[in-house]
Ligand SMILES: *Cc1c(COP(=O)(O)O)cnc(C)c1O
């Protein structure tokens with residue numbers, strides 16, 4: 449196999465071989481995958497080839513990740529461990545657009561990936577690399593969706609999967625997936641950041657391949673969210689891409705992919721990237737406001753468990769994405785997240801709490817005059833509604849601590865007689 453890419457330290461620029469089970473530089477910082485793309489001879493030949501693959505029956509071409517393999521990981525398409533993933537819908541809802549205060553708002557629903565979150569995009573690449581490295585064991589620390597995704601892809605590839613989860617902070621839908629797909633699930637005392645340290649050390653000692661967002665290849669797969677949304681907009685970039693930020697891998701990845709597309713002369717302009725954090729887990733927001741390095745949040749706290757992270761791994765890359773794209777970071781309360789979720793859900797779209805930070809963030813940025821009503825905005829919904837049924841039911845029944853349901857839809861109980869039923873129907 450011809451390995452055309454390298455790993456490079458994001459801080460000291462030290463370089464390493466492209467295929468090595470390595471996640472950090474000798475200096476301790478994270479690594480980027482650096483490609484040596486051959487610039488296409490005519491500008492549009494690559495995007496034409498990507499469009500042509502939309503009609504292919506090959507699984508890798510059907511994948512919303514491997515369809516873009518020249519820009520993700522240039523390997524033979526038969527080597528990819530793919531389901532396939534991606535190819536998610538771009539929804540438009542007048543109701544949600546009006547709530548956000550944006551005329552042209554499209555929501556890309558990454559919860560429609562095979563295991564219900566965008567994590568599948570990174571995981572197909574991560575597990576493919578694990579196979580190329582000859583690894584038979586994979587592991588991750590996770591607040592849920594990473595573990596669900598890894599467990600599924602590992603099962604498909606015939607590898608053993610080990611999942612480290614923080615105590616208490618995991619949504620039921622996600623935990624049930626990890627167990628069901630057969631991952632060895634190890635609950636570690638302490639928060640996510642602690643589980644993350646344990647996972648890294650355990651991988652080193654037990655010879656497993658680490659598939660946290662620290663893993664540079666996962667970010668390569670996640671770049672494809674950006675490619676695919678551009679493709680579905682006829683390669684016309686929106687003004688803004690808005691998405692939730694937890695470990696900050698997704699925002700970093702989308703920007704990296706778009707910047708690479710720009711270097712190839714295939715991006716008309718760079719969309720501004722807005723990262724939305726929960727107020728109780730807002731270290732990137734604070735770093736941007738203060739113009740400082742990241743100071744971890746000691747006790748991150750939000751109902752949006754997928755973004756309940758105090759010390760995000762990819763903060764440098766994400767801050768670069770925000771600054772260089774002319775974007776921003778916003779924070780939203782759990783109340784704002786859950787109300788936005790009720791609006792997204794009632795539009796028939798539906799998503800888990802963290803995803804709806806996107807819409808809550810859009811609304812706030814419009815109110816603050818940062819996003820203009822007439823700008824073209826794509827919001828990313830990162831995970832499926834069914835991931836966290838407790839949050840949804842708790843909201844509608846008014847049983848969540850500190851959340852007042854603005855748009856409740858609680859089930860009603862009636863006696864068995866038809867008149868009572870008709871009254872409940874408002875008929
Ligand atoms: C992982 C995840 C996030 C956070 O993404 P990062 O890349 O860690 O910033 C947001 N929403 C959902 C549903 C997720 O699974």
Ligand SMILES: [Zn+2]
Pocket residue numbers: 457458459460461462473474475476477
């Ligand atoms: Zn370094």
